[in-house]
Amino acid sequence: MEDKHLIRQVNLVIVGGGPAGLAAAVSAYDAGERSLVILERDRHLGGILQQCIHNGFGLQWFKQELTGPEYAQRFIDQAEERGIESVTSTMVLEIQYHPEREDGFTKSVFCLSPSDGVVEFQARSVVLSMGCRERVRGNLKTPGTRPVGIYSAGLAQRLVNLEGVMPGKEVVILGSGDIGLIMARRMKWEGANVKMVCEIMPYSAGLARNIQQCLIDQDIPLHLSTTVVNIHGKDRLTGVTIAEVDEKRQPIPGTERYVSCDTLLLSVGLLPENELSRALQVEMDPVTGGPKVDENRQTSVPGVYACGNVLHVHDIVDFVSKESTIAGKAAYENALQGHDEAGVSRISLVASGNVRYTVPQHASMEKPFSVYCRVGSPESEGKFVLRAEKANGESEVILEKKFIRAVPSEMAEIPLSEKQLSKIRDFLKDAEGKLYLTTQKA
Amino acid sequence: MESSKRCTDVLIVGGGVAGSSIARELSRYSIRTLLVEKREDLARGASGANSGIVHAGYDPKPGSLMAKYNVKGCAMYPQLSRDLEFPYRPVGSLVIAFDEKGMETVRELYERGLENGVPDMEIITGDQARRMEPELSDAVVGALYAKSAGIISPYEATIAFAENAAVNGVEFLLEEPVYSIEKIKAGTEEEAFVVKTDHYEIEAKVVINAAGAGAGLVSSMAGAEKIEISERKGEYTLYDRNLGGFVSTVIFQTPDEAGKGVLVTPTAEGNLLLGPSSDPIEEGEETATATTQEGQDKIFKMGRKSTPNLPFGGAITGFAGIRAVFGSDFYIKPSDMVPGLIQVAGICSPGLTSAPAIAEDVAQMAVQLLKERGVDASLKENWISKRKGIPSVREMSWEERNALCQEDPSFGQIVCRCETVTEGQIRMALRSPIPVYTIDGVKRRCRAGMGRCQGSFCSPVVMRLISEAAGIPFDQVRKAGKGTEIGQGKLKEI
Numbered sequence: 001m002e003d004k005h006l007i008r009q010v011n012l013v014i015v016g017g018g019p020a021g022l023a024a025a026v027s028a029y030d031a032g033e034r035s036l037v038i039l040e041r042d043r044h045l046g047g048i049l050q051q052c053i054h055n056g057f058g059l060q061w062f063k064q065e066l067t068g069p070e071y072a073q074r075f076i077d078q079a080e081e082r083g084i085e086s087v088t089s090t091m092v093l094e095i096q097y098h099p100e101r102e103d104g105f106t107k108s109v110f111c112l113s114p115s116d117g118v119v120e121f122q123a124r125s126v127v128l129s130m131g132c133r134e135r136v137r138g139n140l141k142t143p144g145t146r147p148v149g150i151y152s153a154g155l156a157q158r159l160v161n162l163e164g165v166m167p168g169k170e171v172v173i174l175g176s177g178d179i180g181l182i183m184a185r186r187m188k189w190e191g192a193n194v195k196m197v198c199e200i201m202p203y204s205a206g207l208a209r210n211i212q213q214c215l216i217d218q219d220i221p222l223h224l225s226t227t228v229v230n231i232h233g234k235d236r237l238t239g240v241t242i243a244e245v246d247e248k249r250q251p252i253p254g255t256e257r258y259v260s261c262d263t264l265l266l267s268v269g270l271l272p273e274n275e276l277s278r279a280l281q282v283e284m285d286p287v288t289g290g291p292k293v294d295e296n297r298q299t300s301v302p303g304v305y306a307c308g309n310v311l312h313v314h315d316i317v318d319f320v321s322k323e324s325t326i327a328g329k330a331a332y333e334n335a336l337q338g339h340d341e342a343g344v345s346r347i348s349l350v351a352s353g354n355v356r357y358t359v360p361q362h363a364s365m366e367k368p369f370s371v372y373c374r375v376g377s378p379e380s381e382g383k384f385v386l387r388a389e390k391a392n393g394e395s396e397v398i399l400e401k402k403f404i405r406a407v408p409s410e411m412a413e414i415p416l417s418e419k420q421l422s423k424i425r426d427f428l429k430d431a432e433g434k435l436y437l438t439t440q441k442a
Numbered sequence: 443m444e445s446s447k448r449c450t451d452v453l454i455v456g457g458g459v460a461g462s463s464i465a466r467e468l469s470r471y472s473i474r475t476l477l478v479e480k481r482e483d484l485a486r487g488a489s490g491a492n493s494g495i496v497h498a499g500y501d502p503k504p505g506s507l508m509a510k511y512n513v514k515g516c517a518m519y520p521q522l523s524r525d526l527e528f529p530y531r532p533v534g535s536l537v538i539a540f541d542e543k544g545m546e547t548v549r550e551l552y553e554r555g556l557e558n559g560v561p562d563m564e565i566i567t568g569d570q571a572r573r574m575e576p577e578l579s580d581a582v583v584g585a586l587y588a589k590s591a592g593i594i595s596p597y598e599a600t601i602a603f604a605e606n607a608a609v610n611g612v613e614f615l616l617e618e619p620v621y622s623i624e625k626i627k628a629g630t631e632e633e634a635f636v637v638k639t640d641h642y643e644i645e646a647k648v649v650i651n652a653a654g655a656g657a658g659l660v661s662s663m664a665g666a667e668k669i670e671i672s673e674r675k676g677e678y679t680l681y682d683r684n685l686g687g688f689v690s691t692v693i694f695q696t697p698d699e700a701g702k703g704v705l706v707t708p709t710a711e712g713n714l715l716l717g718p719s720s721d722p723i724e725e726g727e728e729t730a731t732a733t734t735q736e737g738q739d740k741i742f743k744m745g746r747k748s749t750p751n752l753p754f755g756g757a758i759t760g761f762a763g764i765r766a767v768f769g770s771d772f773y774i775k776p777s778d779m780v781p782g783l784i785q786v787a788g789i790c791s792p793g794l795t796s797a798p799a800i801a802e803d804v805a806q807m808a809v810q811l812l813k814e815r816g817v818d819a820s821l822k823e824n825w826i827s828k829r830k831g832i833p834s835v836r837e838m839s840w841e842e843r844n845a846l847c848q849e850d851p852s853f854g855q856i857v858c859r860c861e862t863v864t865e866g867q868i869r870m871a872l873r874s875p876i877p878v879y880t881i882d883g884v885k886r887r888c889r890a891g892m893g894r895c896q897g898s899f900c901s902p903v904v905m906r907l908i909s910e911a912a913g914i915p916f917d918q919v920r921k922a923g924k925g926t927e928i929g930q931g932k933l934k935e936i
Contacts, residue, residue, distance in 0.1 A: 005844045041856060091856040110840060114854040114865075117847035118840050136896045138759035141679070145732040146761065148926040152898040163902055165917045165929045190933045234729065235925040262930060278684070 005118035011335035012036040013109045013123040014328075015092045015276065018047020020129035020308020022075035023321040024328030028127075029082045033332040037121065038079070038086040039111055045079070045086055046072030047131055049317065051158045054182055056209070060318035071317060089113050095126060095280045097301050104338045106303060124338070125303045125331035128277055128291070129324065132270040132309035134179070137231075140268060144231025147238075153179040153267040160186055168263025172240055173197040174228045176204040176211070178315065178409075180267025185214035187265075194220050195259060198242055200227040200249055203378050205269075205409050207315060228264065229256060237262050270313045280304065285361055287351070288312035292361040294346065295369035296330035297323065302340030305331045312359050312374075315410055319372075323359075326369075347428065353438035354379055356408070365421050371414045373437055375406045382406065383442045384414055388424050391432040398423055398435070402442050445643045450476040450613075451817055452808050453637055453646035455620055455660050457481070458489035459596065459797040460789050461652035462604040467805035469610035471819045473812060476646070477604070477612060478639055480619035480656070482923040483878045483886065485600035487654040489794065490886070491731065491763025492676065493718060494596045494709055495692055497792040498535060498588035500555030500563065501702060507772040509558040511796030511803075516560075516590055518798045526602035527831030528595060529710035535591035535692035536571055538582045538748060547696040548586045555588065562589035575689055577749040591692055593710045596794050597886045601876070603798075606829040608875040610822070616878065617923065618642060623649065623664040625780065633782060635664070648811045650784045650804060655766040657787035666780040669773065669787050674765040675730060676718025677737035682756045682894050683860075686712040693748050702791065704744035706752065711889065716745045716752070723764065733760040758894050765790040774800060776807055782815075784808060832870045832888045836862035857907075858900040860893025868904060872911040879912035881905065882922045901928075 012033055014021045017040030025038050044050060049057070052068025059065055062074065079086065090113035098106050105122040112118055134152040149168055151159070157179065159165040171192045173180045176199040188194045197215060202225050204211055215222050223242070229251050230241035244255040272290040274282075282291045283300035290311040291299040297307050307327035308320045334340065346362040349371060356376040363369060371386070383402045389395040401414050414437070424435065452468055454461045457479030468475045481487070496519045502508035523530030539545045548565060555563050564587045571585040572578045608614055618639035626636050626645075637644045653660040658669040681688075686708050695703040709715050719737040723730045738760055745752045768788030777783040784807050786800065793800075809819045835843060835853060846866075847854040853866035871887035872879065881897065884890055884904050891897030891904060905919040905928065917929025 005840055041859065089855060091859065093856075093862065112835075112843060112847070112854050112856060112864075114847070114851035117851075117854055118844040120840075133895045134898055136758065136894075136898060138680070138757050138896060139755070141738050141757055141760055143733045143735045143738060143760070145729050148921040148928065152895075155898045155901065158902055159928070160933065163905075163916065164933060166931050166933050166935070167928060168930045191931075191935045229735065231732075232729070235923060275684075 005120055006116055007120045007122060009105055009122045010035045010037050011123065012125045012127065012331050013107070013121045014038045014127045014129060015095070015109065016040065016047070016129040016131060016310070017045040017086055017088070018129065018131050018308065019049055019072060019075060019317050019320050020131070020310070020324040021127065022072070022079055023324035024127045024129055024307055024331065025084050026075065026078045026082065027325040027328035028332040029084055031329045031332040033335065036084060038084065039090045039092055039109070039121070040086060040088045041091040043088055045076050045088065048154070051161045052182070053161050054186070057317055060316065061321050075321070087113065089115070092276060095276055097280060097304070099302070099340070106340055124335035125305065127327050127331050128299070128304065128306040128310050129308045130273045130276065130310045132272045132313055134266070135269040135271055137266060142228055142231060145233055147231070147233040147236050149233070149237030149262050150231065150264045150266070153177070153183045153265045156183055156265050157186065160190060166190060166192070169193060170261040171195060171263045171265060172228070172259055172261045173265045173267060175199065175267035175269070176206050176222060177267040177269060178206045178210050180265060181206045181210040181214040183265055183267070184220050185218050188218050188220065192263070194218070195261060196221045196223055198223045198226040198228060200225070200245055203407070207409055227251065231264065237264060240264055270309065272310045272313065274310060277306070277310070285357065287357040288359065293359065295360045295363040297327035297360070298330060303334050312357065319411060347424070348434045350434050350436050352436050355384070355437050355439060358437055365424050368416055368418050368421060371416060371437060373412050373414065375408055375412070375439060378405065378407045379439055380405045381442050382439045384412065385438055385440050386414065387436045387438070388427050389434055389436060390428060396427050406439065445638065445641055448476060448642055448644045450474040450644060450646045451812055451819070452476070452648045452650060453478065453635070453644055454650045454652055455637075456652035456654055456656070457484040457604065457614065457616065458487050458652065458654050459485065459600045459603070459794055460654070460786050460800060461650070462600045462607065463797045463801035464650060464652060464786070464804050465607035465612045466603045467801040468808060469607040469612045470805070470821055470825050471809060472822050473817060473819045475607070475612045476615065476644060478615045478618045478620060478637070478644070480617070482617045482880060483883045484604050484616075484876070485597040485886070488763055488765055488790070489600045489654075490597045491678070491761050492596055492791070492794060493678070493705060493707065493715065494593050495535070495705070495707065495795070496530070496592040496594055497795045498555065498563070498591040499558050499560045499792070499795070500551045500586065500588060501697060502558065502792065503770070504554060504557040507774055508792060508796065511772065511799040512792040513559050514799035515796040519592060519594060519795070522798055523594065525827055526606055526829045528598040528602040530592055530594045531708075531710050532590075532592040533691050533708065534587060534589045535694060536575065537586040537694045537696055538571060538578065539584050539696055540581050541583060544696045545584050548584060551586050560588060560590065563587065575691060575693065577689055577751055578693070579748060579750050593692060593707060594794070595710045601887060602829055602831065605875045606826070609826055609829065614876050615639065615642060616876070620660060620663065623660070625665070635782065647815050647817065648782050648784065648808050650786060650808060652786040652789075654789065655764050657766065657768070657785070661777070661785060661787070664777070664780050664783050666777040666783050666785070669768055669785065671766045671768050671788065673723040673730065674767060675721045675723050675737075675762050676765060677733050677741060677762045678715060678717030678760065679738060679741060679757050680759050680761070681714035681716070681753070682758050683712050685714040685753060685756050688714050688752070689749065695744065695748060704741050704748070706745050706748050717741045718763070730764050731762045733762050737762070759896060772796070772800070774804065776811065782811060784811070832867050835864050835867060857903045858890035858893060860895050861889040863888050863890040865907065868907050869911070872907060877911070879908050879914060880920045880922050881908070884908065
């Protein structure tokens, strides 16, 4: 019996073959990397895009409207054309960091697959691109019975689009995230009576175009400031009690209403899947649920990069591709160097006021990059203000960028030019300082 | 439908931990034993939804059946968990006190424990307790520490007892609710029972009523004594595995009349568990196992009293279980009114702990009754005492994982990413001695779908494996019992 596992050395290991991992692999290759492998847990590359059969993908990246599988296929084709190796049905279970290794292969990526058993990939650089998962009922602590008929929107999407199974006929959807909106329309088209979408917030968590196309055009009502407070039915779901909520998101007594249904779909947020990153002791951002990264998308563990929904949840896949391109190229450069670069001087970027988070969370300020951010609540006629502040409290405005409307569902991009970077460097010099990003009335 | 006839020496009604452990004890004898369970799987009542604690035995009143069986059962679990390969961890328990009144209770429990024969107890100070459990509240002034307490997976233990019994020849009929029990004259004078279920007509010499919350109904069907079961509901919150290390022992508050109070505990499989509430269930309430906002809020508040940093986030599911209470003690005895019927009723806490000890005595009662009826109930020579469990790939070393994969590559195919469950494990669950072809059945046997995503990713794959193993159409695979098929009609059907 073979009890010694297989060991392989490659410059770059990419954990996850969804849109993020594929784009990172292609960009690393195009930068010059030839020793790389994509590890994918599913039987196919493409990740969650394979079940997103609706269109609306690619308008930014390919300047063309594609379905999810089409978008994925473009990247799969690019990877195949370049001869990039990918291993499917392979689940990474652990990543170890061995800074003491002198040959530069400081990362050990342990994975399990039916064809090869345990394989240890020793790598110079690792890109984390594991994606995210959906929040579930237990996360919300929604009380009631536990019948069949309650699904995450993504599971329902897979059942309908890939497995050809109709999960129910009378549908209530909790949460107006994009998957929930897409599934509202899908279920309606498949013959279900989609009674309503309930959203606990006073505004939708989905893209404006999805509200229009998936709800308004389909005559599906959206109830804002409304949530599900009880679940009924012994074996199969028979209905839910919904209630309006106050500004603290607490149900308002007396507003409860029973809605009969056999299916409740949950689209109540996505969580970056960072179990591997946490075990590797990568420093995490409690707001994004992803690692803290610099402008190259390098995490606190040298030579380990993160991109896509494992880093922070994106609203459109085109931005995932863009971000992953940065990570892939940087991962190549790190591998080329042969040794992990010890922490360059970092300046922290701090989200303040209505800005919920920024990516990156810190930067070396050596070359132009963009700050991506998301606001906490909708805001109109305002501007983003980026301010540098020294430890002694002295501060200077670096840039201002106006917006007509900023909403939590749409990520904003704030590019930093070489001129602005030199302004930051000149102002902060060697002083301990931070950059603050906030919003103000325009 | 024509019901098929079965003839058995002993019929056990109820596939909870009591019925299943009794089945295992009876499987030692060269007799025919049959168990019927109304639900589609074992451990679907109180045995499947409780705290999973192996209590040390300082709670029950000295001299009670509870005291006797609790202390004995607690001592049996370490060996049983090794023989039958179910998760058990001897973590010990703390009963914490917040004031002098609480300390009085702690001292009472200690004394009671001594009287009950509980080993390895100690009264410790608040500081000693906090050294053991850094998350304990500063308000804790002292505690009773009982080293013999432990944690198990209650449904896996039940399944392990049952599977071992099945391997030794006990027949299990699931999804067969009993709807009548008649006494008949079999042959010339010997009395026997005819028990009817949906599909079977079972003739049995001895009937064991281990029907949990249904014990009263079963007793009345048999024309035996009135057993009035009152039900109490216990609600729980289960947290993500990454919080499993929040506490390392079972932390109780001092008990009151409603029960042992809210506890904060690691589970045998590495999660963090909070609960139970204890609320009466109104009669006829269809949703007896529904969670409530009040119940969830209450246990959280109580849990925070013990451990103030108990996180609000990180919960992955909530559930509620029913406690079948009858009087203040277990009711375990041959029926006074109906010869041949053995009552095993009122098995509320510490029923899980007591079950293996109860089973020994009940098996003796049954054997005695059989002997009186002329059955030669001798011990088998070839009884198999051990059961092979499903290997846990998550807990293996890399060497072990690799070796297993070389033997069977399906142990290299991860299906449930949250709990690291492979296709091989799921296939084993579907080939087990008492296979249950449901999504929840698979989950209880190998933990696929038990993790943080609650089956959102893996259930279609589990459905496919069930469909293949059982020959059920994919869309007709069920979550649990009848009426829980996943597919509801066809796509594009308006």
